[in-house]
Amino acid sequence: MTTMTAQTTQVYQLYIKASPEEIWEAITRPEFTTKYFHGSYVDSTFEPGAPYFGYSTDRSLLWVDGEVLEADPPRRLQHTWRALYDEESAAEPHSRVTWQIEPQDDGSCLLTVVHDQLEGSPKTAQSVSGAGWMHVLSGLKTLLETGEPLSG
Amino acid sequence: MTVSGRHVTILSHIIRGVTDDDRVFKALADPTRRFLLDRLFARDGRTLTELESELEMTRFGVMKHLRVLEDANLVVTRREGREKLHFLNPVPIRLLHDRWIDKYTERRVSALADLKNELEETA
Numbered sequence: 001m002t003t004m005t006a007q008t009t010q011v012y013q014l015y016i017k018a019s020p021e022e023i024w025e026a027i028t029r030p031e032f033t034t035k036y037f038h039g040s041y042v043d044s045t046f047e048p049g050a051p052y053f054g055y056s057t058d059r060s061l062l063w064v065d066g067e068v069l070e071a072d073p074p075r076r077l078q079h080t081w082r083a084l085y086d087e088e089s090a091a092e093p094h095s096r097v098t099w100q101i102e103p104q105d106d107g108s109c110l111l112t113v114v115h116d117q118l119e120g121s122p123k124t125a126q127s128v129s130g131a132g133w134m135h136v137l138s139g140l141k142t143l144l145e146t147g148e149p150l151s152g
Numbered sequence: 153m154t155v156s157g158r159h160v161t162i163l164s165h166i167i168r169g170v171t172d173d174d175r176v177f178k179a180l181a182d183p184t185r186r187f188l189l190d191r192l193f194a195r196d197g198r199t200l201t202e203l204e205s206e207l208e209m210t211r212f213g214v215m216k217h218l219r220v221l222e223d224a225n226l227v228v229t230r231r232e233g234r235e236k237l238h239f240l241n242p243v244p245i246r247l248l249h250d251r252w253i254d255k256y257t258e259r260r261v262s263a264l265a266d267l268k269n270e271l272e273e274t275a
Contacts, residue, residue: 007196011228011239014247015172112228134246141247150250 006125009116012133017108018144020101024074026144027099035149036139040064044079046071052079061085066094075101081115083124092121113137173251176244179224184209185217189226192240199235 016023026032033042039057044050046068054064066080080094096117102110113133118125139150179185184207191206192198204214218238221227228241 009197009239011196011230011241012243013225013228013241014243015225114230130242131246134243137243138246138250142250 006118006122006129008118008125009114010118010125010129010133012113012115012137014111014137014141015104015108016111016141016144019107020074020103020109022144023101023109023111023140024077026140027077028073032143036143037136038063044068046073046077052081066097069096070098081124083127086123086127088123089121089127092124095121095124111137111140172244173248175224176226176248179220179226180245182217182220185221188214188217188221189240192227192238196239197230197232197237199237203238 018026026036028042028044028046030041030043033040033054034057037054040054040063041057041059043053043055046052048068048071050068052064052066052068053062055062063083063085065082065084068077068079070076070078077099079097081097082092082094083089094117095115098112098114098116100112100114102112104110115128115133135150142148142150180189187207188203191203200211200214200218203218204211207214218227222229225244226241228239229236230239231237
């Protein structure tokens with residue numbers, strides 16, 4: 001078992017065969033996020049200053065809260081993030097998530113997700129690192145490219 | 153007509169897929185590049201100078217290896233102030249895993265999951 005401190009700036013990047021608009025919708029609309037984001041039902045107007053909420057699929061529990069910092073559809077979204085699904089991470093300060101969508105010449109897009117400002121949030125950093133974000137992004141790619149959620 | 157058209161589409165997907173996977177496999181098939189990824193795994197967001205100091209290799213040599221890792225999208229660079237920082241991007245390895253390894257282990261894993269469920273139900 002490897003023991004290490006999770007990174008305070010985490011960068012994830014992948015190519016997705018979809019338009020910027022499709023990727024933006026998949027990030028901001030709950031009918032999509034419930035299919036790849038650990039079932040999370042995202043709820044926000046996605047305007048700067050607006051709250052950002054992630055509920056359980058049936059909306060009975062609040063899993064994530066934050067605030068929209070920047071929104072430039074369909075290219076850039078930045079919001080703060082606090083994981084409430086775990087007692088320890090819920091007590092940590094908000095960290096920050098930035099989504100950047102860059103269209104490529106071949107019709108695909110390069111999606112970059114930067115999760116940073118995790119200095120005061122080691123428990124959150126640990127829970128989202130490695131398999132956490134990778135599972136979400138791999139699922140997002142599969143959903144957009146095949147129309148089917150990633151199995152398992 | 154329809155069949156050959158479909159055939160061409162499938163083939164072009166295969167060729168594209170192989171190209172992306174090839175870059176990742178090729179990048180991983182070198183001990184120096186795996187060492188660089190391990191260094192970034194231990195601590196992310198490093199400059200070329202920091203990475204170079206851990207290898208007995210010229211700056212140019214390290215740059216060449218980093219370029220191969222960047223081409224495979226395994227390393228992403230970001231500018232912070234005057235510094236160019238290198239970050240490990242683990243997503244391509246995950247995608248390879250989903251595409252190649254899951255396929256072969258799925259049955260075994262699901263059998264183990266079934267067994268676990270059964271044991272937990274009877275416990």
